[in-house]
Amino acid sequence: MENLLKKSVVAITTAGLVCGVLMAVLLTTPPTQAADQSAEELYGHKCAVCHGKDGLGNTAKGKKVHVKDVHANLKDSDAEMIKIVTKGKGKDMDGYEKEFSKEQIEALVEYYRGLGK
Numbered sequence: 353m354e355n356l357l358k359k360s361v362v363a364i365t366t367a368g369l370v371c372g373v374l375m376a377v378l379l380t381t382p383p384t385q386a387a388d389q390s391a392e393e394l395y396g397h398k399c400a401v402c403h404g405k406d407g408l409g410n411t412a413k414g415k416k417v418h419v420k421d422v423h424a425n426l427k428d429s430d431a432e433m434i435k436i437v438t439k440g441k442g443k444d445m446d447g448y449e450k451e452f453s454k455e456q457i458e459a460l461v462e463y464y465r466g467l468g469k
Contacts, residue, residue, distance in 0.1 A: 391459035394452065399460070402445070407467030417444040422468040433461045 389397070396405065402414040407422030409415070425433065437457045440447030448457060 391456070391463035394456060394460055395463050398448065399464070403464070407464060422464060426465065426468045430458075430461060433464070434458060437461060 395403075400411075402411060402417060402419050403409055403422070404411045404414055404419075409419035409421055411419075428436075434457055436445070437452075437460055438447055438449045448460075452460070
């Protein structure tokens with residue numbers, strides 16, 4: 353019985369150690385999922401909740417924060433739109449400079465503009 357108890361303690365300790373190591377790796381490894389996604393996928397995951405899949409802003413959250421229709425934003429320059437996606441806008445839109453690369457942000461702006469055509 354004592355031998356079984358020792359084996360159980362070793363198994364539990366080992367399992368705890370393995371879980372701890374895995375958590376440490378997961379918490380210190382930067383996410384790569386965004387790097388592998390297309391602009392359409394990124395838009396769908398991050399932007400569509402407010403701007404809508406069609407860019408019209410007709411979502412519950414979009415209406416709450418008064419998101420403009422994509423057509424109203426077409427007058428903005430690429431540089432202005434890239435800055436907004438990078439830094440955010442007011443308290444309602446987060447910036448994505450830490451989450452997305454410069455190329456991904458440019459692709460998001462291009463994708464969004466395409467919704468207005």
